[in-house]
Amino acid sequence: xxxxxxxxxxxxxxxxxxxxxxxxxxxxxxxxxxxxxxxxxxxxxxxxxxxxxxxxxxxxxxxxxxxxxxxxxxxxxxxxxxxxxxxxxxxxxxxxxxxxxxxxxxxxxxxxxxxxxxxxxxxxxxxxxxxxxxxxxxxxxxxxxxxxxxxxxxxxxxxxxxxxxxxxxxxxxxxxxxxxxxxxxxxxxxxxxxxxxxxxxxxxxxxxxxxxxxxxxxxxxxxxxxxxxxxxxxxxxxxxxxxxxxxxxxxxxxxxxxxxxxxxxxxxxxxxxxxxxxxxxxxxxxxxxxxxxxxxxxxxxxxxxxxxxxxxxxxxxxxxxxxxxxxxxxxxxxxxxxxxxxxxxxxxxxxxxxxxxxxxxxxxxxxxxxxxxxxxxxxxxxxxxxxxxxxxxxxxxxxxxxxxxxxxxxxxxxxxxxxxxxxxxxxxxxxx
Amino acid sequence: xxxxxxxxxxxxxxxxxxxxxxxxxxxxxxxxxxxxxxxxxxxxxxxxxxxxxxxxxxxxxxxxxxxxxxxxxxxxxxxxxxxxxxxxxxxxxxxxxxxxxxxxxxxxxxxxxxxxxxxxxxxxxxxxxxxxxxxxxxxxxxxxxxxxxxxxxxxxxxxxxxxxxxxxxxxxxxxxxxxxxxxxxxxxxxxxxxxxxxxxxxxxxxxxxxxxxxxxxxxxxxxxxxxxxxxxxxxxxxxxxxxxxxxxxxxxxxxxxxxxxxxxxxxxxxxxxxxxxxxxxxxxxxxxxxxxxxxxxxxxxxxxxxxxxxxxxxxxxxxxxxxxxxxxxxxxxxxxxxxxxxxxxxxxxxx
Numbered sequence: 001x002x003x004x005x006x007x008x009x010x011x012x013x014x015x016x017x018x019x020x021x022x023x024x025x026x027x028x029x030x031x032x033x034x035x036x037x038x039x040x041x042x043x044x045x046x047x048x049x050x051x052x053x054x055x056x057x058x059x060x061x062x063x064x065x066x067x068x069x070x071x072x073x074x075x076x077x078x079x080x081x082x083x084x085x086x087x088x089x090x091x092x093x094x095x096x097x098x099x100x101x102x103x104x105x106x107x108x109x110x111x112x113x114x115x116x117x118x119x120x121x122x123x124x125x126x127x128x129x130x131x132x133x134x135x136x137x138x139x140x141x142x143x144x145x146x147x148x149x150x151x152x153x154x155x156x157x158x159x160x161x162x163x164x165x166x167x168x169x170x171x172x173x174x175x176x177x178x179x180x181x182x183x184x185x186x187x188x189x190x191x192x193x194x195x196x197x198x199x200x201x202x203x204x205x206x207x208x209x210x211x212x213x214x215x216x217x218x219x220x221x222x223x224x225x226x227x228x229x230x231x232x233x234x235x236x237x238x239x240x241x242x243x244x245x246x247x248x249x250x251x252x253x254x255x256x257x258x259x260x261x262x263x264x265x266x267x268x269x270x271x272x273x274x275x276x277x278x279x280x281x282x283x284x285x286x287x288x289x290x291x292x293x294x295x296x297x298x299x300x301x302x303x304x305x306x307x308x309x310x311x312x313x314x315x316x317x318x319x320x321x322x323x324x325x326x327x328x329x330x331x332x333x334x335x336x337x338x339x340x341x342x343x344x345x346x347x348x349x350x351x352x353x354x355x356x357x358x359x360x361x362x363x364x365x366x367x368x369x370x371x372x373x374x375x376x377x378x379x380x381x382x383x384x385x386x387x388x389x390x391x392x393x394x395x396x397x398x399x400x401x402x403x404x405x406x407x408x409x410x411x412x413x414x415x416x417x418x419x420x421x422x423x424x425x426x427x428x429x430x431x432x
Numbered sequence: 433x434x435x436x437x438x439x440x441x442x443x444x445x446x447x448x449x450x451x452x453x454x455x456x457x458x459x460x461x462x463x464x465x466x467x468x469x470x471x472x473x474x475x476x477x478x479x480x481x482x483x484x485x486x487x488x489x490x491x492x493x494x495x496x497x498x499x500x501x502x503x504x505x506x507x508x509x510x511x512x513x514x515x516x517x518x519x520x521x522x523x524x525x526x527x528x529x530x531x532x533x534x535x536x537x538x539x540x541x542x543x544x545x546x547x548x549x550x551x552x553x554x555x556x557x558x559x560x561x562x563x564x565x566x567x568x569x570x571x572x573x574x575x576x577x578x579x580x581x582x583x584x585x586x587x588x589x590x591x592x593x594x595x596x597x598x599x600x601x602x603x604x605x606x607x608x609x610x611x612x613x614x615x616x617x618x619x620x621x622x623x624x625x626x627x628x629x630x631x632x633x634x635x636x637x638x639x640x641x642x643x644x645x646x647x648x649x650x651x652x653x654x655x656x657x658x659x660x661x662x663x664x665x666x667x668x669x670x671x672x673x674x675x676x677x678x679x680x681x682x683x684x685x686x687x688x689x690x691x692x693x694x695x696x697x698x699x700x701x702x703x704x705x706x707x708x709x710x711x712x713x714x715x716x717x718x719x720x721x722x723x724x725x726x727x728x729x730x731x732x733x734x735x736x737x738x739x740x741x742x743x744x745x746x747x748x749x750x751x752x753x754x755x756x757x758x759x760x761x762x763x764x765x766x767x768x769x770x771x772x773x774x775x776x777x778x779x780x781x782x783x
Binding site for chain 1: 457459461463466469470472473474476477480481486487489490491492493508509552660661662663680682683685686687688689748750754755
């Protein structure tokens with residue numbers, strides 16, 4: 001009689017005795033998990049902090065206000081200004097004249113050169129574009145804000161320190177004094193750096209913009225999406241729903257999985273050999289970039305799409321077939337809509353990978369200095385990560401903040417893409 | 433879905449038809465060295481802004497990779513101009529000739545100095561090329577005398593040369609794939625190497641061995657390959673004041689508040705000392721232009737005129753603002769004349 005109850009007590013005791021240990025083990029596991037999460041978050045924060053703290057100043061640019069007199073003699077005296085005369089007029093002379101008028105007591109040639117160096121070399125084109133847009137400005141006096149040179153910009157933003165000895169900085173004491181004088185008159189101001197979002201690449205940091213690379217990325221990714229999504233989904237549907245399973249389909253499957261792990265530079269070499277050397281496509285164009293990235297993202301999309309198809313319960317297929325739908329109707333009207341959210345996720349992951357890729361693009365000539373903003377897939381272009389790489393490699397100090405700003409733009413692009421994916425998935429997702 | 437696929441297939445054909453129909457190119461294509469890239473791009477940008485021509489496309493492929501593309505043949509698919517951080521090699525001339533690229537115009541555009549720099553927080557060093565060789569070579573001549581080599585035993589600069597401070601040898605420099613590394617090895621290491629008579633004599637008798645002695649950099653951690661990015665080297669020097677770095681002069685020029693250049697053979701790297709040839713570690717930079725492409729691609733002659741104008745490569749030109757060391761006036765005149773007459777003799781070609 002005692003035995004069974006004693007036995008029960010023994011089981012309960014055993015459970016009780018081990019309880020503390022099991023709870024501790026669970027607690028340990030949880031805290032390790034939490035810790036790893038925190039470490040991950042901490043690294044992310046450090047990354048974001050270092051990028052944002054370095055890059056936020058790039059969204060502002062120092063401008064200097066100049067009194068520009070578009071005098072009549074300068075453009076010729078005839079009332080109808082020929083376009084040619086406006087194009088070739090000496091706008092640099094106007095700027096120099098204005099600066100000399102601002103500081104009349106400088107006469108030394110060396111010093112004048114230093115004074116002119118405070119204004120960006122791009123100011124000339126700004127004046128030209130202004131007068132081309134409105135030739136009526138001739139013979140008028142205007143106050144115009146022109147971008148300061150990168151060195152002046154760095155001083156105003158505090159990246160060039162005033163305390164260091166004169167020989168150790170890019171600006172002389174005199175230049176700093178002139179800047180201070182201009183600032184005291186309210187002629188120096190930090191304004192939003194629109195050029196950063198509207199210009200293409202430039203070797204002058206104050207004129208360099210992200211627009212060209214952004215357009216290049218959009219064009220390249222469009223080609224990739226248009227090609228890789230339909231091909232990837234079609235391949236997955238065929239392999240998963242129609243193809244007979246034999247050693248050939250196994251071979252194909254193994255190959256697809258292998259391709260997903262091939263280093264991206266290999267696809268670049270393939271692209272160089274096939275698209276440029278055999279098919280004679282031009283170098284450096286988004287079309288070829290898109291084709292190469294298509295090759296790279298296809299395996300990712302196929303694998304994700306097949307997994308999505310496999311997760312659709314067989315009962316759906318059987319029900320459709322049961323009411324008399326053909327195999328194709330079953331797949332297109334019942335299986336595919338249910339698998340689409342998963343396929344989209346896979347596609348977005350693939351596209352995000354493609355967005356950050358530089359190595360294969362080196363081979364096909366997209367690591368290049370391109371000033372003109374591309375408007376089509378047959379024009380030379382570069383992409384965001386390549387732009388970041390090129391700026392990070394430039395000696396001018398002002399490119400450091402622009403590099404970080406470009407990284408922010410890239411991250412923004414990525415977040416927008418992911419947000420779109422989440423939105424689409426939410427909209428398309430169906431429960432069963 | 434099938435419709436999507438067929439649309440896609442049709443688009444592919446349209447692309448292919450369109451692209452292969454592209455038999456003209458209305459912009460100049462430039463490939464080549466990452467050292468010349470900052471200079472070629474600034475001229476390209478100015479050219480695009482001030483003329484009716486499109487802005488040339490400048491690719492940063494490295495000199496070797498650039499010559500492979502450049503020598504691929506004649507036609508719109510191939511680059512028109514290569515910018516190079518060294519003179520063309522005979523093997524490259526042969527490769528070019530094999531593909532029909534027979535005539536090219538050589539243009540020296542200026543000089544580039546390679547600085548050995550350290551943090552401003554550390555005292556400025558005065559090194560000789562011999563010191564550099566002894567500190568960085570994998571094998572050095574036995575200090576005890578005789579014509580045999582031993583593995584580099586030196587750990588501190590003081591051990592190399594008693595005039596130098598008691599600081600561990602730690603040099604951050606570019607990897608072997610870099611043109612800067614090639615130039616450093618050829619100009620600094622070889623220069624130090626030649627001061628040992630028996631090694632210098634080897635140049636004539638056993639060139640292979642000479643090169644392996646003089647060009648091999650130690651791999652025991654004293655020389656740290658810091659990647660191709662010179663900005664990174666400058667940043668690392670800031671955090672590690674006892675180290676030295678090897679980088680292009682333009683990076684020294686842009687960061688004078690953080691780093692200072694060590695004097696080599698008694699000459700500090702400055703704009704003036706590189707320009708007059710006194711600073712020993714400097715190299716010429718070149719452009720090579722396909723003669724057959726002039727007239728085929730619009731704007732090449734005008735681009736070359738912009739490059740060789742005094743406002744670009746002159747003493748006070750905008751290229752010198754970017755850190756290119758201008759050539760002496762006679763050389764500028766000679767190469768500008770080369771361009772004007774489209775002379776195709778290659779003077780600087782050497783092994």
